[in-house]
């Protein structure tokens with residue numbers, strides 16, 4: 309595609325959009341905005357690496373990052389053929405039920421050909437190849453080593469951004485994808501727009517991650533998840549990555565964190581509810597440092613509820629809502645958020661006229677909040693199970709958490725429920741799917757029948 313060929317029928321028809329941040333949400337948002345604006349400027353404070361490596365603006369990228377199917381579909385939409393490219397360069401495709409040995413809340417899940425695949429790779433690898441694809445879109449320019457220091461405003465409109473060196477860039481729309489520490493609330497407050505209400509659920513989890521090379525021997529699995537049931541506090545994930553390595557992330561609740569060196573990392577795995585992860589890692593070779601991360605709380609900023617929200621600004625990804633990484637929704641809800649923005653920009657033109665921004669911000673934040681309601685529910689319902697063992701959590705959340713436990717037990721053996729569970733987890737179906745009466749009756753009558761206590765073989 310070149311500039312002349314950029315067909316934008318039905319697009320919003322704006323002149324310039326600014327995207328703050330060139331991480332996964334910012335990359336998707338830039339591609340989506342390019343379909344609606346003459347030019348898009350993506351502003352990133354980091355120096356972006358030329359290869360598939362870690363960078364300091366996304367420090368969490370040392371840790372295992374699953375791209376859920378919902379997010380993968382969006383990236384493929386904006387960057388056609390991305391999955392094929394990634395697989396050719398070393399990403400590993402896994403069937404969630406057949407290729408992963410998954411011990412969940414007291415039992416091993418049955419292994420079967422689910423048709424539910426996902427791509428595994430390191431976060432730096434994923435971002436690098438998406439960045440390469442964004443660079444091919446002619447009306448997007450990327451300014452790296454450039455920090456956004458504030459916004460400019462006129463009346464009820466955000467009209468652009470001020471850079472660290474004092475330069476002002478004007479825009480019809482500013483898209484904040486600057487991550488969990490977004491300064492948008494601070495800037496809005498300074499202009500008198502007020503700040504969004506915040507929801508928070510404290511979880512206080514410690515993550516530790518390192519890379520291994522696997523012993524050279526045949527095995528019938530590609531990954532392993534050991535997902536404990538509260539009050540147990542230890543969970544672990546081993547996933548394949550490019551280059552034939554395993555990325556292993558250990559996750560401890562309530563202060564039960566793995567150490568920062570390989571000896572204590574391995575020692576910690578002896579406290580998992582079953583020995584399989586420890587046994588596997590004991591024979592593998594660690595090839596990286598151990599990286600640690602503390603995740604304090606699920607955090608949601610309700611831009612959808614702001615009475616005096618300004619026009620010309622939308623907030624997507626972690627900048628809006630940052631969820632417990634255990635459920636791997638962060639990159640995907642950001643990506644899906646950008647496709648919601650894309651749809652809202654088309655509707656806006658249809659309803660209000662080309663290039664007219666008034667009402668877009670509210671339209672978008674309302675639509676995005678419906679997705680975020682579901683993500684928040686899926687993430688926090690299990691978290692409530694963990695924190696409520698300490699006396700926290702509302703009754704309704706505890707009941708939802710108890711019910712989810714029953715569904716989890718069903719996934720040990722029931723293939724159709726296991727498929728639906730994976731679809732909900734991958735943001736392909738609404739969580740309410742798992743609450744319809746036919747599922748509920750099965751879950752409540754037959755849930756705990758027969759968990760595999762020995763790791764099952766591939767189907």
Ligand SMILES: Cc1cc2nc3c(=O)[nH]c(=O)nc-3n(C[C@H](O)[C@H](O)[C@H](O)COP(=O)(O)OP(=O)(O)OC[C@H]3O[C@@H](n4cnc5c(N)ncnc54)[C@H](O)[C@@H]3O)c2cc1C
Nearest residue numbers: 329331333353365368373374456487625626633636638639
């Ligand atoms: C331990 C751990 C494991 C995780 N595992 C998963 C997982 O398996 N799957 C998953 O989907 N998610 C996972 N996440 C969550 C995921 O990391 C985030 O949800 C995701 O990175 C959010 O993307 P984002 O683009 O919205 O923000 P970020 O990735 O935080 O990127 C923000 C970008 O904005 C830039 N920036 C910030 N401020 C400015 C400024 N003022 N000017 C210019 N640029 C700026 C930053 O440099 C950065 O590039 C995990 C998180 C952690 C902590």
